[in-house]
Amino acid sequence: MTASLSRQAAVVENKALKEWVADVARLTRPAQIVWCDGSEEENRRLLAQAVSSQVLIPLNHKKRPGCYLHRSHPNDVARTEGATYICTPTKQEAGPTNNWADPAQTYAKLSKWLEGSMAGRTMYVVPYLMGPVGSPLARVGVEVTDSLYVVLSMRIMTRMGAVALEALGNSADFNRGLHCTLDCDPQRRLICHFPQDNTVWSVGSDYGGNALLSKKCFALRIASYLARRESWMAEHMLIVGVESPDGQVTYIAGAFPSACGKTNLAMLTPPPTFKGWKVRTVGEDIAWMRVGADGRLWAINPESGYFGVAPGTSWRSNPNAMKMLERDTLFTNVALTPDGDVWWEGIGQDAPEGTLDWQGRPWKRTSSGKAAHPNSRFTTPMYNNPVLSPKADDPEGVPISAILFGGRRATTVPLVLEAFDWEHGVYLGATMGSETTAAATGAVGVIRRDPMAMLPFCGYNMGDYFAHWLAMGKRMKHPPKVFMVNWFRKAPDGSFLWPGYGENMRVLEWIISRINGTAKASETPVGFVPADGALRLDDLDIGPENFKQAVSIDPSDWKEEIEEHEKLLRRLGKTVPQELWRQLERLKAAFHF
Numbered sequence: 001m002t003a004s005l006s007r008q009a010a011v012v013e014n015k016a017l018k019e020w021v022a023d024v025a026r027l028t029r030p031a032q033i034v035w036c037d038g039s040e041e042e043n044r045r046l047l048a049q050a051v052s053s054q055v056l057i058p059l060n061h062k063k064r065p066g067c068y069l070h071r072s073h074p075n076d077v078a079r080t081e082g083a084t085y086i087c088t089p090t091k092q093e094a095g096p097t098n099n100w101a102d103p104a105q106t107y108a109k110l111s112k113w114l115e116g117s118m119a120g121r122t123m124y125v126v127p128y129l130m131g132p133v134g135s136p137l138a139r140v141g142v143e144v145t146d147s148l149y150v151v152l153s154m155r156i157m158t159r160m161g162a163v164a165l166e167a168l169g170n171s172a173d174f175n176r177g178l179h180c181t182l183d184c185d186p187q188r189r190l191i192c193h194f195p196q197d198n199t200v201w202s203v204g205s206d207y208g209g210n211a212l213l214s215k216k217c218f219a220l221r222i223a224s225y226l227a228r229r230e231s232w233m234a235e236h237m238l239i240v241g242v243e244s245p246d247g248q249v250t251y252i253a254g255a256f257p258s259a260c261g262k263t264n265l266a267m268l269t270p271p272p273t274f275k276g277w278k279v280r281t282v283g284e285d286i287a288w289m290r291v292g293a294d295g296r297l298w299a300i301n302p303e304s305g306y307f308g309v310a311p312g313t314s315w316r317s318n319p320n321a322m323k324m325l326e327r328d329t330l331f332t333n334v335a336l337t338p339d340g341d342v343w344w345e346g347i348g349q350d351a352p353e354g355t356l357d358w359q360g361r362p363w364k365r366t367s368s369g370k371a372a373h374p375n376s377r378f379t380t381p382m383y384n385n386p387v388l389s390p391k392a393d394d395p396e397g398v399p400i401s402a403i404l405f406g407g408r409r410a411t412t413v414p415l416v417l418e419a420f421d422w423e424h425g426v427y428l429g430a431t432m433g434s435e436t437t438a439a440a441t442g443a444v445g446v447i448r449r450d451p452m453a454m455l456p457f458c459g460y461n462m463g464d465y466f467a468h469w470l471a472m473g474k475r476m477k478h479p480p481k482v483f484m485v486n487w488f489r490k491a492p493d494g495s496f497l498w499p500g501y502g503e504n505m506r507v508l509e510w511i512i513s514r515i516n517g518t519a520k521a522s523e524t525p526v527g528f529v530p531a532d533g534a535l536r537l538d539d540l541d542i543g544p545e546n547f548k549q550a551v552s553i554d555p556s557d558w559k560e561e562i563e564e565h566e567k568l569l570r571r572l573g574k575t576v577p578q579e580l581w582r583q584l585e586r587l588k589a590a591f592h593f
């Protein structure tokens with residue numbers, strides 16, 4: 001090996017890790033290997049390098065200390081689901097919702113692309129820990145990358161460096177992530193998962209969900225596979241603690257597709273009429289959950305940073321996020337104001353004269369395109385969050401009392417709906433649909449079925465995944481109650497029926513009262529909805545008519561909806577558990593379809 005090992009490598013004792021890194025270096029032939037230790041000193045050094053190599057643009061450090069702007073390649077702005085593969089020995093294991101490729105052939109193909117790909121460049125070795133130190137759910141990953149942007153992002157998103165090596169000890173049980181930017185050519189972009197090997201190879205993209213291998217690749221696709229094997233759950237879910245005025249804290253997990261408001265819900269500010277209520281964030285994107293000795297479901301957030309959507313974030317929609325973004329944040333593909341600050345659509349004020357768009361071009365209000373890319377992002381440490389839960393670093397995690405499933409639906413799905421039981425809840429999650437967003441490349445606003453918001457993230461056969469959910473329900477003495485929510489329902493004139501954001505607190509309160517057995521509900525064929533007057537609407541500028549519409553169940557809409565459910569279950573094929581077919585039949589019968 002021609003590469004020089006840095007000082008830290010000499011103290012890395014783990015044989016399996018050293019051998020694997022040497023193998024990768026033999027293939028990619030970097031000029032230099034840097035083992036990241038996660039220290040402050042290292043961060044300062046890497047930030048300075050990123051600025052001098054124009055990977056990062058420093059922002060106005062008086063206004064936003066420690067903040068930087070990154071502009072991605074214009075063709076590399078979102079997850080590329082078409083280039084994402086699950087490489088299991090058989091296609092059946094990956095199932096009909098995933099792209100599949102043969103593992104041996106894929107390793108061979110990518111090895112050709114990777115041969116000498118880091119020549120003249122630095123290869124960074126990034127050990128990271130997913131989950132609080134000492135958690136029974138915590139896992140180690142190591143990402144090898146040639147991208148400084150990825151290293152600096154991983155430092156925010158994970159517990160990175162020495163802490164991870166310590167947790168790993170001499171074990172060979174770590175996720176092996178190999179990332180190489182290549183030339184950022186969409187024709188040579190592939191994100192490949194090898195669940196049986198606990199391995200990810202990602203090439204040709206520096207975008208978060210494609211390149212921060214801790215996130216969707218390990219913590220969801222690979223982890224979902226491991227979780228089934230080991231009887232736990234890896235889900236695309238936020239985790240919040242909601243504290244009532246009497247001090248009782250109820251923990252809720254919520255699965256929503258990308259760019260459907262998970263970060264906002266996780267950091268919600270209750271409206272003034274909810275005096276004494278507090279919402280605290282445990283996580284805002286991913287939950288790892290296990291059954292505790294008490295028969296409840298316990299959840300941790302495996303990450304330590306947030307990779308959130310910037311557009312629409314404002315002092316009105318999410319004041320806690322605005323405070324969180326004041327320091328130590330990497331912004332990607334937002335607009336740059338002449339005084340070195342950031343701007344995006346929906347930030348709450350007009351862009352000043354002289355603003356540059358996300359590609360660095362002069363931008364005017366009259367310009368045809370957006371100033372910030374619709375999927376522009378912030379990467380910020382969770383410790384910046386002013387409403388971070390004191391339990392966010394607790395190795396035990398938090399006990400979950402409710403699971404929410406939510407999509408973006410202009411019609412059909414009511415503001416809130418409570419499942420009859422766990423099995424019915426699994427059906428609601430399995431069949432949920434949502435309009436597509438800018439978080440993935442492709443058309444925006446098209447309804448697609450996105451089971452448990454895991455369509456792009458489930459690392460194995462979707463029918464087997466449903467069976468795993470049903471099996472987990474049986475393992476719990478006290479399973480969480482399951483709810484469906486929809487903040488996005490519209491009136492015939494196209495306006496939203498529900499104000500959303502902080503006002504969603506009203507829905508959370510009803511959910512908590514249902515858990516405590518104190519709120520009234522009406523039964524419908526699809527589940528329980530709030531009884532008249534059961535959901536607080538005081539101080540809210542919404543007419544009773546609008547609210548009625550927001551919670552209404554229209555049989556003709558549901559006829560179509562159920563047809564879509566049936567199409568989905570058919571498409572998923574023979575692994576779909578009989579229980580879900582039974583739920584479908586029950587639903588049809590309840591409507592007399």
Ligand code: SAT
Nearest residue numbers: 079208209216258439
């Ligand atoms: O880019 S990510 O995949 O991390 C964000 C998302 O789409 O949920």
Ligand code: MN
Nearest residue numbers: 236257258285
């Ligand atoms: Mn997500």
